[in-house]
Amino acid sequence: MNSEANAPTPIEPMRRETQAERFERIYKVIRERISVLEYGPGTVLNEGLLSEEFDVSRTPIRSVLQRLNYEGLVTTRNGVGTIVTEVDVKTFKDIYALRMRLAEDMSVLSPVAPSPQMLNEFHRLREKVRKLREGPPDHKAYARLCNAVHEQQLELTENKVLAEINDLLYYRAARVWLAFLPNIEWDEVLEILENEIADTTRALELGDMHGVGNVRRQNLFIILKTIGRFLVGV
Amino acid sequence: MNSEANAPTPIEPMRRETQAERFERIYKVIRERISVLEYGPGTVLNEGLLSEEFDVSRTPIRSVLQRLNYEGLVTTRNGVGTIVTEVDVKTFKDIYALRMRLAEDMSVLSPVAPSPQMLNEFHRLREKVRKLREGPPDHKAYARLCNAVHEQQLELTENKVLAEINDLLYYRAARVWLAFLPNIEWDEVLEILENEIADTTRALELGDMHGVGNVRRQNLFIILKTIGRFLVGV
DNA sequence: TTGAGGTAAGCCGCATGCAGCATCGGAACC
DNA sequence: GGTTCCGATGCTGCATGCGGCTTACCTCAA
Incomplete structure (x- = not known):
């Protein structure tokens, strides 16, 4: 397909996305959705659905949700889901x-x-x-x-x-x-x-x-x- | 064994530790070790060893380390380990x-x-x-x-x-x-x-x-x- | 002696199966 | 009719196997 000189993309020649970059990307997407009320307070986020959407397993999604949890944007409840917080x-x-x-x-x-x-x-x-x-x-x-x-x-x-x-x-x-x-x-x-x-x-x-x-x-x-x-x- | 009245422990009768409580406990232990330089800057923390010490699998240990990572106390590098940060x-x-x-x-x-x-x-x-x-x-x-x-x-x-x-x-x-x-x-x-x-x-x-x-x-x-x-x- | 290359061991990141928990709805009983 | 109990369903939390990355050491050649 590609390679063999020709140099179509001078910089970043087909570099795959780093783990950290992917994490950051997913994190920012979800954070933005919360910040623009696309995910309003009370919305239940489902790890399974999110992992399907971003085409990864539940594990990295859980990482992102845990970070949002530490930042006070969501709270995770066992057996229920991850819920977007209301700000009192x-x-x-x-x-x-x-x-x-x-x-x-x-x-x-x-x-x-x-x-x-x-x-x-x-x-x-x-x-x-x-x-x-x-x-x-x-x-x-x-x-x-x-x-x-x-x-x-x-x-x-x-x-x-x-x-x-x-x-x-x-x-x-x-x-x-x-x-x-x-x-x-x-x-x-x-x-x-x-x-x-x-x-x-x-x-x-x-x-x-x-x-x-x-x-x-x-x-x-x-x-x-x-x-x-x-x-x-x- | 116990039960059958007698009321030896009036409050908290043998309540098992919650997930969140265990997480908090492990988190605080590791954070203190870092804060008192028991884990000095550059120290490599091993998920496997920590999971043995606290008698859980790597998963909850990873959660704790990720939190410490967000807080800037450690950085995790793939294939190497979780390293206590130096403060520049x-x-x-x-x-x-x-x-x-x-x-x-x-x-x-x-x-x-x-x-x-x-x-x-x-x-x-x-x-x-x-x-x-x-x-x-x-x-x-x-x-x-x-x-x-x-x-x-x-x-x-x-x-x-x-x-x-x-x-x-x-x-x-x-x-x-x-x-x-x-x-x-x-x-x-x-x-x-x-x-x-x-x-x-x-x-x-x-x-x-x-x-x-x-x-x-x-x-x-x-x-x-x-x-x-x-x-x-x- | 020194340098480079390759190999092996160790660790983290991810995927996934399973167990425990919460919830909802139906059935049975009052 | 109302209430209580219980089972089914779905979700998160955890444990674990595997793949990829990093590193250190050993070997071999200059």
Whole structure:
């Protein structure tokens, strides 16, 4: 078939996927499904079905689910299945309070100088939000966009450990916000997001990393307050 | 044998250990061994040997090792074994910088009012340090004491998520300090620890939670600086 | 003596069979 | 009709055999 010179693929000539790479791939797929509420809280994940879908045995699937378990996204119950967690109000508040602090820390501890590529990426994300505003509500697309913004924000610190923890906390509680979207005006939701991106970009262009942290912090606060409006009775 | 009234064990009448409990037990044993340098950096852990020691198959041992892997305490390499990680200098600094911030956060976010039991516990710990100062250097006992102090400090916040993260970061990097102990005067090491406990107790008695955070922060700074003395050449 | 190549042993990653647990529905009894 | 018990079903947890990877040692040749 192939080989025999010709060099059709200069780099990565048919390299098979590593174990670790496959694990990471499956992990991220399932995590995203949880984060965009494709697997909503209470959903029961079946090891057998997942192993069929990803064409591996139950063993590696179990590894992935165990990791998601440690990260608080699912809980596994013997004889039943692996269940996507509900985030209780107290935990949600704890996480957001902490994320607000960490947003400041990020700009204090080891901020990175904003690169042109990064600015470009933020502009691109803002454009995507604008596109989304024109169409009808699409919560999944919105969620994916939030994930992408989050991904970029992780790049703003050189402190890898801090970035890791931010990542953990984001995926652990961000989906609560998604669950509240139906109660909120669609355009308002997107305006909040676009504002955050715009403000962040502005601060980045000025090299004002402290400002970037404040924007993030303020945004988390807005989300916390907005959700709080619906929790007064609880 | 038993049963037939008599009630020899009023509570927990011969209840077998749950899966989760066994997992937690094995996990904590291995984590402690790593944290007190019984398994020093570079040590190769063998799934087969561990499964013999704990009298289970390789499967649950693998679960525990995978968790330790996610937490950054070990890395598993195919065909070789599970290796206790070395903490590189940069990561160490990142973690301590973060822990210093979190020490403040702990007293700001959700401090708990100090209870008499807690004060008692701190007094007890201080007594233990005094005992340790009288004897010859015993790094393992010192390490266990540090773990115990850490455990108590986790009780100082009601923010469970914050406590979790503190725990993760502590076990991930605290053993670096232990590795430097041979370079430092034994009595100085214990004095630092006793001072921290004493200062913390004093602040707790005054209900000054902010002070507690500052004491913790200052102590982390001392450790960071002390280690820094030996890293100038690196 | 030194270097390289090959071989053998040991370990982890995966697949799979089996046992224990949880749940649901039907049947039997009150 | 309502309730309780029990059996069937399906799922996760565990044990284990096998394949692939890594490494160390031994051999042989330069």
